[in-house]
Amino acid sequence: MPRRPSVPFALPSLSQRLVVPVVCVSVTFIAIVDGAITTVALPSIARQFQLTTAALDGVVVAYPVCLAMAIPASAWLVERFGGKRVLLVALAGFLGSSLLCGAAAGLGQLVAYRAVQGLSAGVLFPASAALLFGTFTPAEQVRVSRYMIIPQQIAPAAAPVLGGLLVDHLSWRWVFYVNLPVGLPAVLFGALFLAGDRGGRPARFDLPGLLLSAGALGTVMFGVCEGPNRGWSSPAVVVCLVLGVVLLAAAVAVELRTAHPLLRLRLFTDRLFRDTNLLNLVGLIPIMGALYLGPLFLQQAQGRTALESGLTTFPEAFGVLLTVQITGALYVRVGPRLIVGLGLAGVSATLVLLAGCDADTGLWTIRGCMFLFGAAIGCFFIPTTVASLATVDRADLAQATMLNTVVRQTGGALAPAAVTTALVLGTPSGAAAAPPVAAYQHAFLALAAIAAATAVFAFTMPDGPARAAARGDAAPGGRSTLPRRRRDRVDA
Incomplete structure (x- = not known):
């Protein structure tokens, strides 16, 4: 009787009702801490690059602007490639750009890498939410949300304290490196235990919708973020807000007339x-x-x-x-x-x-x-x-x-x-x-x-x-x- 082939080592099977919340909690914690901790490091960054703190405005603004521009494409990506792939790739991109931010040799590099962080986060947030709420029924979502809210509250409260300790005792670069000890295990855990789906075959990618919506959200976000600093009557702020409203109106008009829109308004x-x-x-x-x-x-x-x-x-x-x-x-x-x-x-x-x-x-x-x-x-x-x-x-x-x-x-x-x-x-x-x-x-x-x-x-x-x-x-x-x-x- 022929011998049965040996079975390779198999990972233990974990319930997705455990795996998905663990990954999503890690993602939420990292993203919220990163958004709240960066401002603590600005004075130290300014001294490092011999600049004024005001000159570092791009480090702060690049993140929310690029995040807003990336969000519209996130739903199509999840539908096309599956929640697991999109989430892990976006998280890997976020961690990689965090590492590059910490190693930046100048202001230009730091702003560019912060922009990549924002683009990654713009996909990360919706993909994480879609995966979480797709795993649980509406009757279970209330119970799960009671626990998911914990990192959302602890993260912004702990971030300034953690940022101050890192800047004072190590370096401003560690406010970016600190994402890695939490993020890398989350990537590995998700890659091993998240249930993968191959995605589907959504309609053709709506490029006009992406260009209009990303342009609208990016310009509006820039105007809103810069309005208090530059003044609401500043030409740059006024132009961005007006342009953003025009692009937003155009995006709504186009998306409502498109058979398969990027934004299902x-x-x-x-x-x-x-x-x-x-x-x-x-x-x-x-x-x-x-x-x-x-x-x-x-x-x-x-x-x-x-x-x-x-x-x-x-x-x-x-x-x-x-x-x-x-x-x-x-x-x-x-x-x-x-x-x-x-x-x-x-x-x-x-x-x-x-x-x-x-x-x-x-x-x-x-x-x-x-x-x-x-x-x-x-x-x-x-x-x-x-x-x-x-x-x-x-x-x-x-x-x-x-x-x-x-x-x-x-x-x-x-x-x-x-x-x-x-x-x-x-x-x-x-x-x-x-x-x-x-x-x-x-x-x-x-x-x-x-x-x-x-x-x-x-x-x-x-x-x-x-x-x-x-x-x-x-x-x-x-x-x-x-x-x-x-x-x-x-x-x-």
Whole structure:
């Protein structure tokens, strides 16, 4: 009897419900830390290259501009080559460009490599989200998101502290090298255990759509990022914003008339998808704006150190981590409409409290406000993310997550621009460089007004389909499997 051939060593089979979150957590942590840690190193980079800190503006701006330009192509790439390939290639590109950033010999090289980082991240974020939400059913996504939110909160809080330690004790180059110890194991783990799919045969690549959408997003992002620094009346800013709006209008017109568009804008005809994205676009302005404004108030208006500032804003993360566990448990029962509306109302109320702080307000009072602020925004992230995909067909998942990323990145970019503009308007002409305390108070009130208006809109969101999907009562695309009479009560 012939001997059976020996079986080669086989890797243990791991559940994708474990593998996918591990990879996605690593990706999220790396990308968020990189975005938050770079600014800490700018003074040291300026000294290394004998430049002023202002001259390093390109290092900061190149990343979000290129990220925005790469996002539109991400969904097509996932559909064509599969989520595993796209995610791992993008992560490898991100890590490689991080290594090159750390080894840069001059400002030009550093800006170029930061641009490559941004291009990689523009594909990385949507591919990671598509892989994550494609692995779990709508009923499971709420539970998974309760754990995915943890690195999203820890990363921005830890990044300034980590960046300061690396710059002080090693070199500014290590703020880029630090991505490798986390990223390389993630690439290896994903390559070995992620379930690969060969992708499909999507329609012909929509090159006009890419050129118009990438040009629009890139120019708008540049204008928004540079507006507070150069002034909103600066010719470069005005030209970029006007050109971006024109290109955006052209992109919308072309994509709506294309049989197989790169951007499936028709997804916005679904009210739940449209409303949740509007909430993300506008709601992120007061949320991210307050996180940007808080350290400025502490360090400039109160004269606190960077360490005191970090320790004072850090309780926000504890508030988020506490609330997301509660909202995750309540999501199916009460739906996203009530959770998001009350959360934004809490954001507005907390910002009013922060507007009452002055130069003599104690740190523990501000820490208490930041904890309440975190508890309020913990009601925002998970419900809007999960509900936005509740009525989306599985075939459109990559497109939907890509459009979600575009909206979130835009809202995140508008936040510091809105805060800086409010501070400039609140500073008397001819005053010292630092805005007065009243300017910070007015900025907090402006953010509170935006949050209150967004809360009112949140209470009009239709969340019946979202609750049905979370219970497992909806077919793909949000079509309920409930009897018609019961479905009418659910959708109310």
